[in-house]
Amino acid sequence: MTQQMRDSRAPSAKDPSVKDVAAAAGVSLGTVSNVLNRPSTVSAATRQRVERAMSELGFVRNESARQLRAGRSRALAYVMLDGGNPFFHDVAAGIEPAAEAAGLSLFVCNSDGRADREARHLDLLVQQRVQGILLTPVDPDAPHLAEISRRGIPLVMVGRSNRAGDRCSVTVDDVSGGRIAAEHLVDRGHRRIAFVGGPDSIGQVRDRLRGAREIWAEYGRLAEDLIHLPTEALTVGEGRAAGERLAGLPSRRRPTAAFCANDLLALGLLQHAVSVGLRVPDDLAIIGYDDIDFAAAAAVPLTSVRQPRRELGRTAARLVLDEAADPGHRHEEAAFAPVLVARASTGTIRSHAG
Amino acid sequence: MTQQMRDSRAPSAKDPSVKDVAAAAGVSLGTVSNVLNRPSTVSAATRQRVERAMSELGFVRNESARQLRAGRSRALAYVMLDGGNPFFHDVAAGIEPAAEAAGLSLFVCNSDGRADREARHLDLLVQQRVQGILLTPVDPDAPHLAEISRRGIPLVMVGRSNRAGDRCSVTVDDVSGGRIAAEHLVDRGHRRIAFVGGPDSIGQVRDRLRGAREIWAEYGRLAEDLIHLPTEALTVGEGRAAGERLAGLPSRRRPTAAFCANDLLALGLLQHAVSVGLRVPDDLAIIGYDDIDFAAAAAVPLTSVRQPRRELGRTAARLVLDEAADPGHRHEEAAFAPVLVARASTGTIRSHAG
DNA sequence: ATCCCGCCATGAAACGTTTCATTATCAAGT
DNA sequence: ACTTGATAATGAAACGTTTCATGGCGGGAT
Incomplete structure (x- = not known):
């Protein structure tokens, strides 16, 4: 006997948008946005009405639209060198809380020591318009890295600095x-x-x-x-x-x-x-x-x-966030001592x- | 002596868009899009002109805009239970090639065994409109999981099935x-x-x-x-x-x-x-x-x-992709035997x- | 000459959000 | 009665892409 799903949503129904919420709450679209982004500018009564409509419709912000509007994504990325080595996952674990504190998601990628995979990942990340990239590179002097910097995307080297030293890096000697x-x-x-x-x-x-x-x-x-x-x-x-x-x-x-x-x-x-x-x-x-x-x-x-694996990640995250936020950013080489x-x-x- | 960067791009310059490419190549915006998405419909001469403009301007597709237009992201996600356990990274390593083969990126998240972190990650993933979620859950019967399914987002349980069995799962007995x-x-x-x-x-x-x-x-x-x-x-x-x-x-x-x-x-x-x-x-x-x-x-x-860790990941990816693509999808419980x-x-x- | 077809290229519309300049409302101050 | 200012709400514009209906054009068949 096949289980009969009484699904509360037709499979093809599309997600409710701010427009739908606005209609349901009887307010304008801008007001809904205000509830989301500047709740203090909305009267309590209206706010509640809007919030109610949101939860009734099951409204969830569309991140793509936000990003498009904002011009960049709300994410950071770490491209590690070897996913089979726990060391790199620990570095990633150091990055994560820093990213989270900044309200950003973290993409974790694995180049597996191969330049082509690294390049592919970087390509995708540029397409995503991530706010910054942390990288343990296959080759710190590879030309495609300069390309990233030229685009103005903050790029921090983790565990290896490049020859020119014209970007941030976090290293251990x-x-x-x-x-x-x-x-x-x-x-x-x-x-x-x-x-x-x-x-x-x-x-x-x-x-x-x-x-x-x-x-x-x-x-x-x-x-x-x-x-x-x-x-x-x-x-x-x-x-x-x-x-x-x-x-x-x-x-x-x-x-x-x-x-x-x-x-x-x-x-x-x-x-x-x-x-x-x-x-x-x-x-x-x-x-x-x-x-x-x-x-x-x-x-x-x-x-x-x-x-200091986590520390490495944490510091790299700090540098990349600083570079992303501060136009007057000076590149910095943070060096840790091994013990x-x-x-x-x-x-x-x-x-x-x- | 401070290094003088002769940067080829002003730091505030914004990314070139299809519109800019179109202008540079002297074609319409739709033609640029055709070059990107249906190159065979464009004459060789025009195509080359457009491609040249793209590389000269350093054009890179904006993924957010694509996603917004498409209505969903080109990504899958895996929320693992314990990032400190290599087992889960191996499962992820099994998912990755399957995702890549389908042209999708993979978000890897770590709930660290905490329901609140799991919920937060799922929230973000829904906002991202990921095409499907693979999850090794803290609690397979938690109500917020049903919520995901109700939204119509394919959700596959990895390593544990829920009581009702009303979704795909990949388990080992x-x-x-x-x-x-x-x-x-x-x-x-x-x-x-x-x-x-x-x-x-x-x-x-x-x-x-x-x-x-x-x-x-x-x-x-x-x-x-x-x-x-x-x-x-x-x-x-x-x-x-x-x-x-x-x-x-x-x-x-x-x-x-x-x-x-x-x-x-x-x-x-x-x-x-x-x-x-x-x-x-x-x-x-x-x-x-x-x-x-x-x-x-x-x-x-x-x-x-x-x-079979990688196999687990691979199979889960297959199921989630099937559910995402096939409206007539039947839920399936793939069970592996431990050895x-x-x-x-x-x-x-x-x-x-x- | 006319019609039709294939081939290319076009440009408007739409996706869902945020921003911002504008307007409406009302209370308080003159 | 009139202005001022504060508070709320509005709606149009913009972000960059893809899609799709439309149209121009040249050539072959009638």
């Missing part, structure tokens, strides 16, 4: 982060370490490696004792694969610690280590980057270099005999 | 999932197990527990040997806390295995177990639910009950002496 991580390993007595990460096209990866190398040199270690294990992506699977290669090294070349370019790699590496019976940190110390929630939640809690969060995965101090 | 998990533990020889999960207000949690109890009874086990450890949320932290309580039980009452209502709880429990030196699975077997990527990536890879993914965290067969 990755070279410094690399130094912190490497120094932590040096402090723990490690004399041969690996850097796990790639591809090189990602600026963050390059910088983190650079920082590590700096420290390594400053402590007088040999360059060849910092082994770069390149990966094709920053994923758990690649981390596992790197573990295989690590295990394949002849034992005198095998590092006692690994610095991974992000936490996903570190988790993959950790998993591989555990699966082949290596003890972490005793046989292999591991340090990640980003300090996503799952780093702390790992079975061997992961030492990591924390980026080491030491946990069990690098726990013990190694003896010199190590 | 949670009772069956609970049975599968519990049976797996029974198979492994466990005679005393815990169910970790809560709050009870979440239907999925209730169902999974119910399934576990069914199996437990069918195998003739005592109800008191299935201990319910309630949690206040489905998070890693709560999983850790549950671990504390588990450890606090007198040893003759202590379970040898735990079935967690989701993977986040399981990861937290796993972490606690490892931190107090319990071996997993030997001292404590753990099984999670959802099979998020981090379950497989855990140091002790987590046995879990898999829900057990056995990994190391429940690895060994227990001896009867256990």
Whole structure:
């Protein structure tokens, strides 16, 4: 027996508009608008009559019309680099309340590391006339970004600034982060370490490696004792694969610690280590980057270099809103310092005999 | 020295419209529109002239105006229940390509388990006149959902159907999932197990527990040997806390295995177990639910009950698009079967002496 | 020569909102 | 009685797009 829907609305009925409300309440269209936007200018009696009509008709403002009239949408957008990495969702979670406080919606898009997808998303966002765009870019110097700025749309880079520095950005110093991580390993007595990460096209990866190398040199270690294990992506699977290669090294070349370019790699590496019976940190110390929630939640809690993810989002939102509101806006580069969060995965101090 | 921006656009210049393009190309406004929407009806020469004008002026369609004219937006929305749980992002990742294939954008919102936030998001989405809404609801029978349907907006429930069943839904049978998990533990020889999960207000949690109890009874086990450890949320932290309580039980009452209502709880429990030196699975077997990527990536890879996350999203998108397009649409309840993914965290067969 | 048809291009109308200059009403002050 | 001012309500215009009925034009068939 088929369920008979007694639907209170014919499927094709169209939404009531301000005009319908005005008619129902016996007032002019402008008055309805006043009730919506400047209720204090409307007498109490009329206001109530209009409000009653609204709820009876089930009136809902049409956002498209508002936007058309206003000339721009009431939305912000964040285009993230990797939807599979919780780090970016946490950045987004930092943006959201700021957007909400400003009465704006937030579009969240994922470029998935692909320039074409990024471009497509940006295209759509420009069509939407969003008030501002936050972006963790595939390539911070790509020409289509300049195009956005030229249109006058506020654009804030998150996690990477462009070469020219002619726009706002919110960054965490990755070279410094690399130094912190490497120094932590040096402090723990490690004399041969690996850097796990790639591809090189990602600026963050390059910088983190650079920082590590700096420290390594400053402590007088040999360059060849910092082994770069390149990966094709920053994923758990690649981390596992790197573990295989690590295990394949002849034992005198095998590092006692690994610095991974992000936490996903570190988790993959950790998993591989555990699966082949290596003890972490005793046989292999591991340090990640980003300090996503799952780093702390790992079975061997992961030492990591924390980026203030929510703060990053919050600040970026502040900058983009400022640029959208203030014609005299000066571009600003907000830089945060990464901090080491030491946990069990690098726990013990190694003896010199190590 | 301050950088002097020689900007090619005055900051207050407004976007060129079809009208401007028409003027620049020396054609009528309707012709420009034809170039955009029905290029075959325009002669090659005119078309090129118009296209040239467009790119010279930097014309970009105004989506608000299109939407206003069309009467509805070109977007779908997904309101997820918990942005901190990768499961929902994976569902979203399943929706996206389907939306894209239909030429629609996807709004992703997060209710964070709070009815008020859910209501607010839905409100905004109705104002946007989205073509359809996918929702993992806080409460599938909440009255404001009926309101959406009454408006004629396609609404598909993801992961939970409402009582009346008068709309489309995409579900995975949670009772069956609970049975599968519990049976797996029974198979492994466990005679005393815990169910970790809560709050009870979440239907999925209730169902999974119910399934576990069914199996437990069918195998003739005592109800008191299935201990319910309630949690206040489905998070890693709560999983850790549950671990504390588990450890606090007198040893003759202590379970040898735990079935967690989701993977986040399981990861937290796993972490606690490892931190107090319990071996997993030997001292404590753990099984999670959802099979998020981090379950497989855990140091002790987590046995879990898999829900086809992307498939869930894809199917939900298909249903909502069908409802939006087809006036004769019949509501459909797509149900998927959960499947057990056995990994190391429940690895060994227990001896009867256990 | 006339008619018809296909091909292009046209421009007015409509979508639903907000704004703003205008008008109506009425009470208070002279 | 007349002005002033405040308070309410009005309705036309504008935002940028798409649609659609209309019309011009040239060529082929009658």
